[in-house]
Amino acid sequence: xxxxxxxxxxxxxxxxxxxxxxxxxxxxxxxxxxxxxxxxxxxxxxxxxxxxxxxxxxxxxxxxxxxxxxxxxxxxxxxxxxxxxxxxxxxxxxxxxxxxxxxxxxxxxxxxxxxxxxxxxxxxxxxxxxxxxxxxxxxxxxxxxxxxxxxxxxxxxxxxxxxxxxxxxxxxxxxxxxxxxxxxxxxxxxxxxxxxxxxxxxxxxxxxxxxxxxxxxxxxxxxxxxxxxxxxxxxxxxxxxxxxxxxxxxxxxxxxxxxxxxxxxxxxxxxxxxxxxxxxxxxxxxxxxxxxxxxxxxxxxxxxxxxxxxxxxxxxxxxxxxxxxxxxxxxxxxxxxxxxxxxxxxxxxxxxxxxxxxxxxxxxxxxxxxxxxxxxxxxxxxxxxxxxxxxxxxxxxxxxxxxxxxxxxxxxxxxxxxxxxxxxxxxxxxxxxxxxxxxxxxxxxxxxxxxxxxxxxxxxxxxxxxxxxxxxxxxxxxxxxxxxxxxxxxxxxxxxxxxxxxxxxxxxxxxxxxxxxxxxxxxxxxxxxxxxxxxxxxxxxxxxxxxxxxxxxxxxxxxxxxx
Amino acid sequence: xxxxxxxxxxxxxxxxxxxxxxxxxxxxxxxxxxxxxxxxxxxxxxxxxxxxxxxxxxxxxxxxxxxxxxxxxxxxxxxxxxxxxxxxxxxxxxxxxxxxxxxxxxxxxxxxxxxxxxxxxxxxxxxxxxxxxxxxxxxxxxxxxxxxxxxxxxxxxxxxxxxxxxxxxxxxxxxxxxxxxxxxxxxxxxxxxxxxxxxxxxxxxxxxxxxxxxxxxxxxxxxxxxxxxxxxxxxxxxxxxxxxxxxxxxxxxxxxxxxxxxxxxxxxxxxxxxxxxxxxxxxxxxxxxxxxxxxxxxxxxxxxxxxxxxxxxxxxxxxxxxxxxxxxxxxxxxxxxxxxxxxxxxxxxxxxxxxxxxxxxxxxxxxxxxxxxxxxxxxxxxxxxxxxxxxxxxxxxxxxxxxxxxxxxxx
Numbered sequence: 001x002x003x004x005x006x007x008x009x010x011x012x013x014x015x016x017x018x019x020x021x022x023x024x025x026x027x028x029x030x031x032x033x034x035x036x037x038x039x040x041x042x043x044x045x046x047x048x049x050x051x052x053x054x055x056x057x058x059x060x061x062x063x064x065x066x067x068x069x070x071x072x073x074x075x076x077x078x079x080x081x082x083x084x085x086x087x088x089x090x091x092x093x094x095x096x097x098x099x100x101x102x103x104x105x106x107x108x109x110x111x112x113x114x115x116x117x118x119x120x121x122x123x124x125x126x127x128x129x130x131x132x133x134x135x136x137x138x139x140x141x142x143x144x145x146x147x148x149x150x151x152x153x154x155x156x157x158x159x160x161x162x163x164x165x166x167x168x169x170x171x172x173x174x175x176x177x178x179x180x181x182x183x184x185x186x187x188x189x190x191x192x193x194x195x196x197x198x199x200x201x202x203x204x205x206x207x208x209x210x211x212x213x214x215x216x217x218x219x220x221x222x223x224x225x226x227x228x229x230x231x232x233x234x235x236x237x238x239x240x241x242x243x244x245x246x247x248x249x250x251x252x253x254x255x256x257x258x259x260x261x262x263x264x265x266x267x268x269x270x271x272x273x274x275x276x277x278x279x280x281x282x283x284x285x286x287x288x289x290x291x292x293x294x295x296x297x298x299x300x301x302x303x304x305x306x307x308x309x310x311x312x313x314x315x316x317x318x319x320x321x322x323x324x325x326x327x328x329x330x331x332x333x334x335x336x337x338x339x340x341x342x343x344x345x346x347x348x349x350x351x352x353x354x355x356x357x358x359x360x361x362x363x364x365x366x367x368x369x370x371x372x373x374x375x376x377x378x379x380x381x382x383x384x385x386x387x388x389x390x391x392x393x394x395x396x397x398x399x400x401x402x403x404x405x406x407x408x409x410x411x412x413x414x415x416x417x418x419x420x421x422x423x424x425x426x427x428x429x430x431x432x433x434x435x436x437x438x439x440x441x442x443x444x445x446x447x448x449x450x451x452x453x454x455x456x457x458x459x460x461x462x463x464x465x466x467x468x469x470x471x472x473x474x475x476x477x478x479x480x481x482x483x484x485x486x487x488x489x490x491x492x493x494x495x496x497x498x499x500x501x502x503x504x505x506x507x508x509x510x511x512x513x514x515x516x517x518x519x520x521x522x523x524x525x526x527x528x529x530x531x532x533x534x535x536x537x538x539x540x541x542x543x544x545x546x547x548x549x550x551x552x553x554x555x556x557x558x559x560x561x562x563x
Numbered sequence: 564x565x566x567x568x569x570x571x572x573x574x575x576x577x578x579x580x581x582x583x584x585x586x587x588x589x590x591x592x593x594x595x596x597x598x599x600x601x602x603x604x605x606x607x608x609x610x611x612x613x614x615x616x617x618x619x620x621x622x623x624x625x626x627x628x629x630x631x632x633x634x635x636x637x638x639x640x641x642x643x644x645x646x647x648x649x650x651x652x653x654x655x656x657x658x659x660x661x662x663x664x665x666x667x668x669x670x671x672x673x674x675x676x677x678x679x680x681x682x683x684x685x686x687x688x689x690x691x692x693x694x695x696x697x698x699x700x701x702x703x704x705x706x707x708x709x710x711x712x713x714x715x716x717x718x719x720x721x722x723x724x725x726x727x728x729x730x731x732x733x734x735x736x737x738x739x740x741x742x743x744x745x746x747x748x749x750x751x752x753x754x755x756x757x758x759x760x761x762x763x764x765x766x767x768x769x770x771x772x773x774x775x776x777x778x779x780x781x782x783x784x785x786x787x788x789x790x791x792x793x794x795x796x797x798x799x800x801x802x803x804x805x806x807x808x809x810x811x812x813x814x815x816x817x818x819x820x821x822x823x824x825x826x827x828x829x830x831x832x833x834x835x836x837x838x839x840x841x842x843x844x845x846x847x848x849x850x851x852x853x854x855x856x857x858x859x860x861x862x863x864x865x866x867x868x869x870x871x872x873x874x875x876x877x878x879x880x881x882x883x884x885x886x887x888x889x890x891x892x893x894x895x896x897x898x899x900x901x902x903x904x905x906x907x908x909x910x911x912x913x914x915x916x917x918x919x920x921x922x923x924x925x926x927x928x929x930x931x932x933x934x935x936x937x938x939x940x941x942x943x944x945x946x947x948x949x950x951x952x953x954x955x956x957x958x959x960x961x962x963x964x965x966x967x968x969x970x971x972x973x974x
Contacts, residue, residue: 218798219750371791399750402794406802 006077007144010084014064014148015134017088021057021095022126022159028563029160030119031101031109033167037231038114040164047160054563057156060091065149072146080145087149106552114174122166130155178233182268185239189269192243194223194250196269197389200262200300201277201313202293203447204382205230208277209253212386215403216249219395223247228444230255232265239269249393256296259287266303273309273393274300275385279318280447294318301326311389313381314343334388336377345388347380352460354438356416361387363397370401375414375440376453383407414442414454424547425537435543438463446473446551451487454550455494464544465496469532471553472505484508485515492516497540498523499532502553529553571605572679574950575619575653577695579611582687583782583803589629590865591927592684596624598930598942604950607678609642609653611690617642619653619676642676648703652677680950681706683924687778691924692718705957707949708901709923716897717923718777720808723897727918730896732889735908735917736765737810739776742801757793760809770812773797775804786812815911818919819878821890822929824902824945825952829894831887832932833874867927873935882909885916893921900956901949904929 032052036042046052064087071079101109109115130151137147189196199208206228213224225238230253243250254265279294287293301322304310310328312319314335323331334345349360356373359380372383383404390400408415417439422432424439438461442454451473458466468491472484484505489512491498498518500509506525513523526532529552536547578592579585589610596606608623612632618639622628628635642653655674681704685691693715699706709717716723721739728734738760744752760766773796775783783803787793793809800807822832890905904925908917933940940948 218801219746369791393749395749396751396753398794399745399753399798402753402791402798405791405795406799 003077006081007138010068010081010145011134011138011148013085013088014145014152015130017091017095018130018152018155019127021091021156022130023123024095024098025054025057025156025159025563026119026122026126026163027109028098028101029163030115031105031107033118033160033163034109034115035107038118038167040167043160044164052160052563054156054159056094056563057091058153060087060094061149061153061156063087063090065146065153068149069146072143084145084149091152114170117170117173118163118166121170122162125165126155126159126162178236181240182232182236185236185243186268188239188243189250192245192247194243194247195273195393196250196252196271198252198254198262198266198269198271198274198300198303199277200254200256200274200297202280202297203450204277204378204385205253205255206444207379208275208382208385209251211383211404211407212275212389213251214407215386215390215395215400216251216393218399218403220248221246222249222251224251225253228253231257232261232268235265235268254300256287256293256299259292259296260299262296262299263303266300271300271304271308273389274304274311275389276301276310276312276319276322277382277385278313278449279316279322280449290318294322298322298326304328309389309392311385311392313385314340315381330392332388332392334381334384336381336384345384345391347384350377350380352457354416354462359383361397361401363387363391366397368397368401370404372404372407373416374407375416375457376442376450377456378450378453379414414440414450414457416440421537421541421543423537424533424541432537433542435541437541437544438546440546440548443549443552446470448473448476448483448487451550452490454548455487455490458546458548459494461546463546464542465546466494467497467499467536467540467545467547468495468550469499469501469529469536469547470509470550471501471529472509473551474504474553480505481508485512488512489516492518496522499535500525501529501532502527504553571601571603572950573607573677574599574604574680574682575607575609575678576682576684577609577611577617577690578684579613580685580688580690580695581611581613581615582685582690583778584686585613587865587926588684588686588690591686593624593626594865594867594927594930595682595684595942595946599946600943603947607676610639611685612636617644617653640674644681644698644702644704646698646701648701650675650702651679651704679705680953682946682950683708684928686922686924686926687718691922692777705953707953709897709899709903713898713900714923717899717903717921720774720776720920721806723921724918727893727896730892732893732896732918733916735810735813735919736763737808738763738766739806739808740797742805742807745801753794753797756797757790760793763809765811766809768811769793770814771796772810772812773800774808774810775800776806776808777804813908813910813912817909817911818906819882819886819909819916820904820906820929820932821886822902822904822925822932823890823894823899824933824940824948825894825900826948829891831891832929832936834878834883834886835932836872836875836878838870838872865927867931871931873932879914882914882916889916889918893918897921899923900952902928902945904932 032046033043036046064083067083067087068080071083102111133151134148137144137151140147197212199205199212209224213222216222223243225235229235229238235252250269252269254262256262276297279290279297287296301310307329309330310323310326311332311334312323314320314333315337320333320341323333332344333342335343336347338346346362347359351358352375356371357375357380358369358371361368361370361384372380374380374383387400387404391397418436419439420436421434425432440454440458442450458468473487474480476483485508488509492513493516498513500506500523510523510525526535541547576592576596578588580588582588592608596608599606607619608621609617609619610623611617618636619642620639622639640655641657642655645654652675655676681699683690683695683706685695689695691714693711696706696709696711696714700711716726721737724734724737740756740760744756769788771787771793773785773787773793783800785796785799787796797807818837820835820837823829886907889907893905894903902925904922906919908919909915910917928945930942930945933945934942
């Protein structure tokens with residue numbers, strides 16, 4: 001009888017600790033699953049690539065296994081029970097210390113209905129498997145407790161697997177839910193019938209969207225999706241929640257995730273006009289080559305009706321080809337490089353100062369002077385694209401330029417912010433020197449062209465010491481190393497200090513900096529963005545310094561995560 | 564709800580609202596509730612969310628509520644003020660039916676919260692401009708501060724200036740332009756609008772000030788240094804209002820403010836000079852983001868936290884007196900009640916004072932001016948006075964007879 005009770009207590013502790021730990025831990029995995037957009041394949045690839053295996057709980061489970069195994073060998077029931085209780089408590093303590101993913105990390109976990117469904121179903125499967133196996137273990141009588149610990153250990157490592165299984169099982173349901181939502185959104189678009197302007201391109205989609213929305217809003221109420229929302233489901237949700245009858249224009253950012261995704265988006269929001277901002281090196285990994293990227297982006301040009309408006313960035317040969325292959329009633333080419341061929345809208349004479357950039361635009365045989373609180377050729381290229389499309393819609397160029405003067409994209413794309421030095425550091429401690437810095441945030445999805453022009457702006461800017469903080473660029477396929485090295489080489493010429501963040505591109509960046517003869521005390525390797533900024537705030541910056549933050553990778557790519 | 568203390572009067576403090584100054588209104592209200600005489604009064608916070616829904620509950624006194632919206636609102640009671648006269652209470656809505664099962668005719672529970680006086684602490688649209696005052700009038704309840712007409716006139720910068728100008732209070736030249744004009748012809752009228760502004764007497768030279776016509780704060784205000792800047796400034800103002808007002812920008816100028824309260828007759832506070840961080844015009848950040856002078860201090864203390872010089876000793880006493888007297892006249896001419904803040908512009912070259920604008924519900928209710936006035940008025944006493952004056956006005960109004968007859972119908 002005594003045996004029964006000690007084993008029951010042991011089993012109870014092991015199972016309770018296992019379930020509690022599972023519930024805590026799995027929410028953290030769910031955070032990353034959500035960031036991978038519930039793509040099981042990408043999530044699994046991330047799991048192995050980042051070695052996001054458990055290390056914390058393994059110790060407790062392994063301890064439990066060994067201790068109860070030894071006790072079992074010596075036939076000590078009380079020893080097994082004591083070992084189980086102690087190591088279960090340890091496991092519970094580990095679980096309790098798990099970070100809450102809804103409040104930590106750069107991209108926090110949002111318990112959306114879908115996330116909740118996956119989480120709950122995964123828990124159901126886990127609990128079923130755990131309890132079933134635990135009952136089977138009970139049949140082993142004498143060896144039941146060590147067997148339970150072995151089960152615990154195995155399940156700790158299978159933990160994220162349950163999310164994947166639940167996700168796969170829910171897929172048919174999710175797609176039927178999504179279809180319902182998409183049909184509602186399509187109905188709204190048909191009912192209110194705004195003039196849809198699609199924007200796609202390898203870079204500059206989101207900025208162009210912000211600028212164009214601001215410009216169109218000056219004459220007519222305009223709908224657009226907030227942030228960088230550009231997926232089919234993201235746009236569907238925004239339309240259902242926010243599209244109003246008074247909206248006369250809808251500016252829709254269209255992300256190309258795979259061949260056919262823009263075509264699908266165009267069935268949701270049939271465009272009457274479109275801007276192709278670039279066909280470049282982004283997301284090469286997903287597509288498998290620039291030709292494939294070109295074909296994916298061409299889907300927008302194809303979806304625009306014959307009497308529609310197509311505006312393309314002539315600085316990219318692929319864009320020019322797209323315009324040639326898909327001629328519309330109004331086809332316009334804009335750009336900053338007239339040597340590439342004919343330009344309908346040409347932006348030149350860029351001068352940057354602390355307030356922003358002045359420039360000139362040649363459009364329909366007239367010359368216009370403009371100003372924007374924005375920097376860098378890629379950003380001004382976005383300004384020009386929006387200018388061209390707005391003018392093509394019949395808005396007067398002077399009004400467009402007036403609206404552009406006011407534009408603040410608030411999207412972390414080379415935006416100048418005057419900030420106090422202490423604002424760099426997340427922790428409020430009184431050790432920061434007084435004074436302000438000019439902070440240039442170019443923190444979103446950096447690419448070679450953008451990186452180079454951000455450095456150009458940094459170099460041209462009058463003022464104090466120039467600091468670059470960057471984890472480098474990602475998703476560049478087999479060119480990633482070379483491109484990062486190249487960028488670092490350029491940075492070495494411009495910067496007084498370079499902070500290399502994280503592990504992902506560390507070697508390539510440092511190699512580039514060394515090749516550019518940047519002396520060792522002028523660059524530093526720092527594990528995370530937060531620490532890098534804290535270092536600047538407390539130990540480096542002086543009044544008047546200029547800090548460029550080039551790219552800020554999601555936690556997914558930073559090395560500091562541990563499980 | 565009443566907890567048995569029938570002696571204390573319930574003061575519904577309304578704040579938030581569908582206004583760009585939503586946040587500032589929260590600060591004003593929380594400060595005000597803190598200062599209220601709780602021996603006499605029981606404050607009832609009523610928060611109007613950005614959606615326009617009204618919520619009440621003591622939870623609203625904690626700042627965390629506003630951080631975790633809209634989730635935090637679900638725990639609060641949603642209330643409305645019905646336009647029916649005589650109720651003198653807020654009605655709780657969205658209650659689940661209590662007791663009774665289906666076929667026995669489940670009765671929807673109705674809960675009302677009796678209110679003695681409504682104390683609006685809104686700034687800007689729908690709360691300071693006569694809208695909510697209109698609802699108070701319909702419901703025939705007692706409320707503090709200005710009435711419908713005086714609130715509306717105060718908040719329309721252009722109409723207010725023209726009205727006071729006709730009563731010989733000096734104002735700067737101005738013109739009002741409408742967004743409707745731009746909507747025609749896809750913005751091609753922008754150049755015409757600009758020319759018309761520049762042709763207006765007194766507005767021929769840059770720099771010019773462009774402001775949304777009915778907003779009280781600095782939001783949407785910009786200075787235009789040239790024609791392109793004017794175009795941009797107009798579009799910026801039109802983001803926040805369908806009308807914009809354009810005024811000259813004096814090159815050597817100073818802003819001075821005076822607060823006026825209604826007592827048996829209007830009384831004026833000391834004069835203050837608000838100080839901007841950049842030496843230019845006050846920005847939203849100047850007004851509200853600088854934590855009560857202390858570095859890394861806790862949270863913003865609203866208008867009360869602004870850097871300012873109160874009762875500046877080096878300011879010409881004649882100018883101070885003039886400002887106080889114009890302020891009282893403006894207050895009375897417009898017919899304001901409660902407390903208002905009147906902002907003047909001083910042309911330092913000519914030593915000339917101009918009326919700039921009047922805020923019928925000023926940030927922090929301008930208490931910071933009154934505690935420094937001679938004689939000093941404590942915030943607590945100020946609130947009590949405002950409530951008592953409101954009750955007096957209500958009584959006076961009740962004596963006005965309303966004859967509603969049906970003679971014409973049944974002749």
